[in-house]
Amino acid sequence: MGAAAKDQVILAIDQGTTNTKALLVRADGRVVGTGAAPVGVSSPRPGWVEQDPERIWVSVVEAVTACRRGAPDADLAGIALSTQRESVVGWRASTGGALGPVIGWQDRRTAGWCADGVDAQARHLVRARTGLRVDPMFSAPKMRWLLDHRPAGVPIEDVRLGTIDSWLLWRLTGGAAHLCEAGNASRTLLYDIASLDWDGDLLDIFGVPRGALPRAVASDARFGAVAGVPAVPDGTPILAVLADSHAALYGHGCTTAGTAKATYGTGSSVMAPLDALSTTESSVPTTLAWVAGGSPTYALEGNILSSGAALAWAADILTGGSVADLVDLAETVPDSAGVTLVPAFAGLGAPHWDRQTQALLSGMGEGTQRAHIARAAVDCVAHQICDIVDVIEDRAGRLRVFRADGGATASALVVQTQADMLGREVRVGEVAEVSALGAARLAWASLGRSDSWPSHDGGASYHPKLDETDRRSRRSRWAGEVSRTRYRPA
Incomplete structure (x- = not known):
């Protein structure tokens, strides 16, 4: 490849619980630009953990803008996402407006329902198909809560639900993509990890309509193209998405x-x-x-x-x-x-x-x-x-x-x-932002260009x-x- 191709970078966005980071990563793993922005967490009641979905989106824009400011001429080959996992967002398809706060992965408002509202047969089915147990950390009970507490007058057909990756993909693509990466989907209690799809029986257990959920796709699928995002050219492809812990595993x-x-x-x-x-x-x-x-x-x-x-x-x-x-x-x-x-x-x-x-x-x-x-x-x-x-x-x-x-x-x-x-x-690891690097590495692999990635023996x-x-x-x-x-x- 020519010199211009070698200078291409992946914009890796790591959206975590307390901050969002953005890195520009070359195909050889070298980081040539960084940016970060804080994200607040609130606890309006004991056991409740919430975030502002709009603030999460703004933090992404801020981190990306700061990152690009340091390397304005970098040629973007694409975007990679690493995101916090079990946290849940609800929004309206018609307006894109959030239905309420993000319910965070640490939130335990649904602990009582998880303990008493699911019978033994259903618990066995959840574990057999998802690998997980019914617990308020995972997404499905939070989704059920958001549905039950959505604003008056919002029809169920207008509700969209997703984990943080889904929310960011919706915003990055200007509402064109309602998708969820497979690893993030596997943390919801609604996704069969053997068949790699949403499971009708699990949807019934938690009362979550399939129509409200995103389409679950592979981690290196094409997730659409950027539209209307500051500091990122329209049409930039979104190449890879991983949940943050999974991205760190891949990055290591x-x-x-x-x-x-x-x-x-x-x-x-x-x-x-x-x-x-x-x-x-x-x-x-x-x-x-x-x-x-x-x-x-x-x-x-x-x-x-x-x-x-x-x-x-x-x-x-x-x-x-x-x-x-x-x-x-x-x-x-x-x-x-x-x-x-x-x-x-x-x-x-x-x-x-x-x-x-x-x-x-x-x-x-x-x-x-x-x-x-x-x-x-x-x-x-x-x-x-x-x-x-x-x-x-x-x-x-x-x-x-x-x-x-x-x-x-x-x-x-x-x-x-x-x-x-x-x-x-x-x-x-030699670099603190291992999750972002893992997502970037998968993005480069999807382009067939990760052969020169450094070894993992440093640090x-x-x-x-x-x-x-x-x-x-x-x-x-x-x-x-x-x-x-x-x-x-x-």
């Missing part, structure tokens, strides 16, 4: 069994590819990672509700809200001196799946210092990851590669603690320093405290 090069990654964000995701679809019952569910090149890739994934959120909570109490200062404080002591934090502020996700439990701070005595509590907050992030890895390895065998990404991996203490608790090497490597006896003791104490939070007296 963890595409085969025996490899895994953990993404550290507000919550955390631990994901490990499988050789083939498995329908075995497990506390760490099976999910569809992506559909690319005509073939699906499946994975085991456990989701943690509070990891970065646990650090932020402790920072609010101990260091005036600074997580960096919290980690510095934690580093002043060698361990937590027996203090344990179980951050079940919104209940516990995988592998415990208990939304009714509450947070616990235990093990304090007269000698407890602020630093010990800070250290317990760091420890709880690592312990939750380990809980999921234990289940994955029991089911699929030992993981030979473990990679990490996300904001908390900027802290050497956090990653070293993870290596200590796992008892194995943890390698951090900092952390090896365990704890001896095995100490590691087992800490893990055992953690398990005991988690059990205490889940105790239900008769």
Whole structure:
């Protein structure tokens, strides 16, 4: 190819829970432009988590504009999207106006219905066809809630529902595309991951009309062309879409069994590819990672509700809200001196799946210092990851590669603690925006131009320093405290 082709870039947009990032990525993986914009999160009632869908869209425009400003002459080969997953948006087909707030993936307003409104037969069907269990984290209960609470006078025929990728595709294409990427669709509880389509029985269980849903397509499908977006030429093709955790897995090069990654964000995701679809019952569910090149890739994934959120909570109490200062404080002591934090502020996700439990701070005595509590907050992030890895390895065998990404991996203490608790090497990606890079890599692959993508052996490597006896003791104490939070007296 000529020089002009080599200078082409993919505009990768990573829309996350608290911010939107945009990167310009060449075919060799080099990042030549970046931009970012914040996104607010609100909690109007206990257990409710909402966002403004218009603000999410504006954050995309702002991040893209800032990114393009740094490289205005870059030739866009196309766009790639990485998005937060189970969050749900509803809007009107006739006007494009949102029906209400985004209901966030952390939201648990539907916990009561999920616990009592679905019978055992329906739960079994959901798990068998989606790989997931009925839980308020996933999209279908939120969709049902939005339908039940849509503004008066809005006919069901005018309602469109989707995850964040669907909302952004609708806006990027000027309303021309009502689509959902397969990996995002697999997180809704409405999508059969074997047949790769919406499932009529599941739609009936949750009362979601098929006509309101987008068409679910492969991760490297053509998703339409940009229309009317500032800083992006009309007609720019949208080449690839991935859910953020799935994009990080792809970006790390963890595409085969025996490899895994953990993404550290507000919550955390631990994901490990499988050789083939498995329908075995497990506390760490099976999910569809992506559909690319005509073939699906499946994975085991456990989701943690509070990891970065646990650090932020402790920072609010101990260091005036600074997580960096919290980690510095934690580093002043060698361990937590027996203090344990179980951050079940919104209940516990995988592998415990208990939304009714509450947070616990235990093990304090007269000698407890602020630093010990800070250290317990760091420890709880690592312990939750380990809980999921234990289940994955029991089911699929030992993981030979473990990679990490996300904001908390900027802290050497956090990653070293993870290596200590796992008892194995943890390698951090060289670039923080692994989800955006994963989406960009898939976009280049769809154009047949990812052969020169760099290897995934770079980045900092952390090896365990704890001896095995100490590691087992800490893990055992953690398990005991988690059990205490889940105790239900008769």
